[in-house]
Amino acid sequence: MGTAAWAEAWTGGRRAVHIGNVADFNAQFVPASDDSTRHGHHYSCLAAFYSPHPAVLVLPHQVEPEWVRRLERILDWSEVEVHSGLAGDGRLIGPALAARPELRRRLDALALPVRHWGATEGTGTGVAAVRRYEAKDASHALFTRLAPGHPGIRVPAQLAVDSPRALAGVVDERARAGRTTVLKARHGVGGFGTAVLTPGRIAAAGGARNLLRRLADDQVLPSREGLLVEEYVEGGGRLRHPSFDGLITEDGTVHPVGVALMRVEDTAYAGATVGPGSVPARLAGAAVPFGVAVGRELAAAGHRGWYDVDFVTDPAGRLAPTETNVRLTGPAVAFMIQARLDAVRGPGHLVRTIDRLPLGARLGQQALLAHLEALARRCARFGATLLPTIPTAGFEAQPTVGVALAATDPDALDAAEAVARAANLALGDPFDPLTAR
Known part of the structure; x- marks a missing residue:
């Protein structure tokens, strides 16, 4: 069975060293804190899926x-x-790895491609882009x-406002006209930097x-940096949040990977579905050529590696691009898993990633993995x-787990997700039959 062409291009058909530097990448753009670093380190577990077949994982958490x-x-x-x-x-992984010369020599001796979440100082070229x-x-x-x-493609209107007083005036004026406003920091990652403000x-x-003062106090938006006022594109429904993923190889060639359907809760990314039928051909047919055109511009600016373009759909079904992520992405994980399963089990897999499924009780890793093993057996009954x-x-104060679900039938995927959500929450009730092994 063959491997997707983009996957061959990504690592030259070789296994790779994966370094989980999510927190390091985020620290370039958002205020560093213990919470943001810890969350970034949890998210770095996705380093297991930076390519379809890793050789080495280097991770911040045990x-x-x-x-x-x-x-x-x-x-x-x-x-x-x-x-x-x-x-x-709580340290970043870049300095921690730099302090381990034996490990660095070990990784160098492997002479394998190295993949990071995103470029930072010391990870290669393209940081400026x-x-x-x-x-x-x-x-x-x-x-x-x-x-x-x-x-x-339709691009939402955007206005930069530097003065807090002027910003409040613009937002109030839009609210009086019955218009919803999207506020964005120039840089925002990990759920920081975007807010949707309705008139109500x-x-x-x-x-x-x-409201702006409250959002700054809650670290949703920066308190002093100028913000961008963006038009809110009306729309909704299942197809609200498509995302195009692509990659740029060392020679500057742009390789389209595919179009995912993201799940976005409020303004925070919460997972994605990829695979046959997950995004209608009409939407993909608009997203792919535009995403490739964006990739060519990124390549000309010096970027090498993964990128994506996120969209929202308007009521007419047009795509409104909202941001570019110049790094690996949540949907990239789904594409990697899909490519590997298609290669080893046969084509046609749908993959859904859910990065922060709530748990009804705090569990250490061993107990959590045992729970997931039992849950996997239940999902298998649906063909997932x-x-x-x-x-x-x-074991966080608000415990969560990240999972990916794969199936060749969309109904099986939905059923497995429903069971997983219910079983995870039922961990808080020892008498709930969903916790039975």
Whole structure:
């Protein structure tokens, strides 16, 4: 069975070293805090899926060996070498790895491709392009320039406002006209930097100034940095949030990967579905050529690696691009798993990733993995495969787990998700039959 052409291009058909530097990448753009670093380190578990077949994982949090052994069995990986717990004390993984010369020599001696979540100082070329186009005003300007050549694309209006007083005035004026406003920081990752302000929300807060102050206090938006006021594109429904993923190889060639359907809760990314039929051909037919055009501009600016373009759909079914992520993405994980399953089990897999499924009780990794093993057997009854993707956040104050679900039937995928959500929440009730093994 063949491997997807883009997957061959991504690592030259070779296994790779995966370094979980999510927190390091985010720290370039958002205020660093213990919470943001810890969350980034949990998310770095997705390093297991930076390519379809890893050789080495380098992770900030300590992980149980059984997690990777289970992934090896499901995805038919050869043995994966794991180095974990490098930055569990809150440090970033870049400095932690730099302080381990023996490990660095070991990785260099393997002479394998190295894949990071995204470029930071010391991870190779392209950092300037990343910092330029991770800025939401720069990506908006790029979208505006490219859109005339793509009839299925409409770019939301955007205005930069530097003064807090002027910003409150603009938002209040829009609310009086009955218009919803999207506010964006120039840089925002990990759920920080975007807010949707409806007229009702502004009125309930007693005006825009009060609401903006509250959002800054809650670290949703920056308190002093100028913000971008963006048009809210009306729309909704299942197809609201498509995302195009692509990659740029060292010679500057753009390789389209595919179009995912994201799940977005409020303004936060919560997972994605990829595979046959997940995105209608009409939407994909508009997203792919526009996404490739964006990739060519990123390549010309010096970016090499993964990127995506996120959209929302309007009531007429047109795509409105909202941002570019110049790094690996949540949907990339789904594409990697799909490519591997299609290669080893046959084509036609749908894959759905859910990065933060709530748990009804706090569980350490061993107990959580045992729970997921039992849950995987239940999902298998529907013809669905469950893979643990983020097993380290089960003992947080608000415990969660990341999983991926794979099936060849969309109904099986939906059924498995429903069972997984219910069983995870039922952990809080020892008498609930859903917790029975």
